[in-house]
Amino acid sequence: MEEVWDLCREDLQRVEEQIHSDLKSNLSLISIMGSHLINSGGKRFRPLLMILTSRLAGYTGKSHTELASVIELIHAATLFHDDVIDEASTRRGNKTARMLWGNQASILVGDYLYAKAQCTIVSFHNHDLNETITEATRKMAKGELAQLAFNGDLSITEEDYLEIIGNKTASLMAATCRIGAILGECSSEQRTEFESFGWSIGMAFQLADDTLDYIANKAKLGKSVGKDLEEGKVTLPLLALLKRCSQADAEKIERVISLSEFTEENLKYILNLMKEYGVIEYSLDMARSFVEKAKKSLPLFEDTIPLQALLTVADYVVDREL
Amino acid sequence: MEEVWDLCREDLQRVEEQIHSDLKSNLSLISIMGSHLINSGGKRFRPLLMILTSRLAGYTGKSHTELASVIELIHAATLFHDDVIDEASTRRGNKTARMLWGNQASILVGDYLYAKAQCTIVSFHNHDLNETITEATRKMAKGELAQLAFNGDLSITEEDYLEIIGNKTASLMAATCRIGAILGECSSEQRTEFESFGWSIGMAFQLADDTLDYIANKAKLGKSVGKDLEEGKVTLPLLALLKRCSQADAEKIERVISLSEFTEENLKYILNLMKEYGVIEYSLDMARSFVEKAKKSLPLFEDTIPLQALLTVADYVVDREL
Numbered sequence: 001m002e003e004v005w006d007l008c009r010e011d012l013q014r015v016e017e018q019i020h021s022d023l024k025s026n027l028s029l030i031s032i033m034g035s036h037l038i039n040s041g042g043k044r045f046r047p048l049l050m051i052l053t054s055r056l057a058g059y060t061g062k063s064h065t066e067l068a069s070v071i072e073l074i075h076a077a078t079l080f081h082d083d084v085i086d087e088a089s090t091r092r093g094n095k096t097a098r099m100l101w102g103n104q105a106s107i108l109v110g111d112y113l114y115a116k117a118q119c120t121i122v123s124f125h126n127h128d129l130n131e132t133i134t135e136a137t138r139k140m141a142k143g144e145l146a147q148l149a150f151n152g153d154l155s156i157t158e159e160d161y162l163e164i165i166g167n168k169t170a171s172l173m174a175a176t177c178r179i180g181a182i183l184g185e186c187s188s189e190q191r192t193e194f195e196s197f198g199w200s201i202g203m204a205f206q207l208a209d210d211t212l213d214y215i216a217n218k219a220k221l222g223k224s225v226g227k228d229l230e231e232g233k234v235t236l237p238l239l240a241l242l243k244r245c246s247q248a249d250a251e252k253i254e255r256v257i258s259l260s261e262f263t264e265e266n267l268k269y270i271l272n273l274m275k276e277y278g279v280i281e282y283s284l285d286m287a288r289s290f291v292e293k294a295k296k297s298l299p300l301f302e303d304t305i306p307l308q309a310l311l312t313v314a315d316y317v318v319d320r321e322l
Numbered sequence: 323m324e325e326v327w328d329l330c331r332e333d334l335q336r337v338e339e340q341i342h343s344d345l346k347s348n349l350s351l352i353s354i355m356g357s358h359l360i361n362s363g364g365k366r367f368r369p370l371l372m373i374l375t376s377r378l379a380g381y382t383g384k385s386h387t388e389l390a391s392v393i394e395l396i397h398a399a400t401l402f403h404d405d406v407i408d409e410a411s412t413r414r415g416n417k418t419a420r421m422l423w424g425n426q427a428s429i430l431v432g433d434y435l436y437a438k439a440q441c442t443i444v445s446f447h448n449h450d451l452n453e454t455i456t457e458a459t460r461k462m463a464k465g466e467l468a469q470l471a472f473n474g475d476l477s478i479t480e481e482d483y484l485e486i487i488g489n490k491t492a493s494l495m496a497a498t499c500r501i502g503a504i505l506g507e508c509s510s511e512q513r514t515e516f517e518s519f520g521w522s523i524g525m526a527f528q529l530a531d532d533t534l535d536y537i538a539n540k541a542k543l544g545k546s547v548g549k550d551l552e553e554g555k556v557t558l559p560l561l562a563l564l565k566r567c568s569q570a571d572a573e574k575i576e577r578v579i580s581l582s583e584f585t586e587e588n589l590k591y592i593l594n595l596m597k598e599y600g601v602i603e604y605s606l607d608m609a610r611s612f613v614e615k616a617k618k619s620l621p622l623f624e625d626t627i628p629l630q631a632l633l634t635v636a637d638y639v640v641d642r643e644l
Contacts, residue, residue: 025464081429085426085429104406118459122453123453142352
């Protein structure tokens with residue numbers, strides 16, 4: 001994977017410059033808060049996807065830099081709002097913007113970045129581009145809302161869960177990869193194939209994330225184990241556990257959640273059950289099946305370097321933190 | 323003005339149906355919260371502007387219904403976020419969505435409505451339309467942010483204040499009127515004229531609103547006097563007062579605001595000063611000067627009925643609640 005990052009180093013540097021130029025504003029809240037979030041250690045995974053897909057599609061121009069910045073601004077906008085909604089105090093080990101500048105400014109800077117991104121997109125005068133991004137952002141908001149509506153609800157089905165992560169996470173990665181194909185002026189079929197690749201990558205990404213939440217090394221990720229559980233987010237490992245465990249265990253888990261009894265003892269109890277019933281492996285297997293699906297989605301092009309890189313990226317999505 | 327509303331009754335009814343169809347969703351939070359806000363007594367002033375401007379521009383199609391709904395959705399999205407930011411408990415005498423469904427849902431439904439509106443806009447495949455709306459929403463977010471940045475800051479200048487209300491309020495009305503001209507396939511010059519009309523109307527609208535905050539009849543508007551003052555929003559009447567009154571009075575006002583001493587006695591004291599220094603009239607005069615500017619912006623067309631109606635609307639903007 002290091003080689004893949006190296007392959008895109010120059011383009012990624014240009015994306016970085018573009019993001020900082022896009023965040024410039026005579027309103028200091030925009031530039032300061034925007035930079036705080038953008039510099040808080042995100043990997044620029046979506047820009048990487050756009051660089052590689054546009055290369056695979058044969059694109060040799062420079063617009064992918066501007067569009068990759070747009071995708072990062074949209075992603076940043078959702079993080080500003082997510083942190084307010086989750087009442088998060090830290091992100092990647094740093095204080096969240098809401099802790100430093102308040103919820104009000106976080107909501108409004110999110111709104112601003114989102115609007116600013118839309119301004120850049122429509123300036124390209126490309127209808128497919130417009131529709132790809134606006135539909136992705138609609139799905140993202142819908143996914144976040146559905147996640148909120150199902151908060152703490154243990155009756156959520158695997159199907160509901162997959163729909164939520166598809167909307168909230170996979171849709172933006174699908175759009176990112178489709179944009180690569182749009183830039184390369186690919187056929188309609190190929191655009192759909194690129195989009196499917198991004199969608200599956202996104203599904204695998206979120207499934208891995210949700211599973212890692214129950215196994216992550218605290219020091220390594222700056223996250224505590226079971227954060228989703230505490231926030232009432234019912235993700236695949238918990239869902240799968242509730243389906244498999246005894247009724248007595250299920251009732252105990254329900255009690256822990258409904259009474260917010262997230263003691264170390266209770267968390268250990270749930271983590272042990274997860275091991276016992278193999279739900280971590282089950283969730284990772286599902287993530288890996290999306291990786292396989294992604295790998296089969298890509299159309300064949302002559303240049304095999306970006307293709308090989310994208311296949312490497314696909315594997316990395318699940319194995320990045322294991 | 324009643325005649326103007328009557329003139330547009332049928333079109334407004336169609337807009338109403340369109341809004342309700344746009345709010346339909348398999349996620350009940352969207353339809354229920356959306357309907358709650360939309361049905362809370364807004365006058366559909368922006369749809370009225372779009373209907374009349376598109377008629378004046380000679381448009382005879384039906385797209386203005388869909389686009390007027392889009393404008394209302396964007397307006398609703400900002401109200402959802404505004405109410406969270408202002409910690410508002412009521413809007414037009416009804417409980418706000420955040421009091422009924424919480425801040426989290428209010429933020430996300432706002433995000434969703436905004437994204438949904440963008441999806442509809444780009445489906446028209448009209449670049450001017452796309453750029454008009456995205457630029458307006460960018461300005462709106464910027465205006466709200468600047469308002470927040472200046473919260474409680476008595477050093478704000480009249481120029482800063484006018485820029486804020488231009489961005490947060492006038493930009494959407496300007497866009498609404500420009501869309502009327504776009505639908506009528508007007509020339510570039512005429513589009514700018516329609517836009518200027520909407521901008522001036524929006525400036526007059528917000529100036530009147532901000533002035534009414536210090537004189538409104540509580541029972542009539544379901545609002546209390548001096549709400550902006552309590553929220554730290556420094557608007558023209560207060561600004562103008564601080565510029566005119568004695569240093570001792572200015573210091574007392576500053577103390578009231580910095581210590582949040584909004585007693586009835588202090589409010590009366592400030593209101594009396596406002597009368598004494600004629601700042602209510604000063605603010606209303608400025609509002610009326612924007613009305614006059616608006617009236618002079620409109621290009622001449624053969625059909626004088628929508629033109630007369632728009633001139634009536636312009637006067638109504640300032641005199642609606644006096």
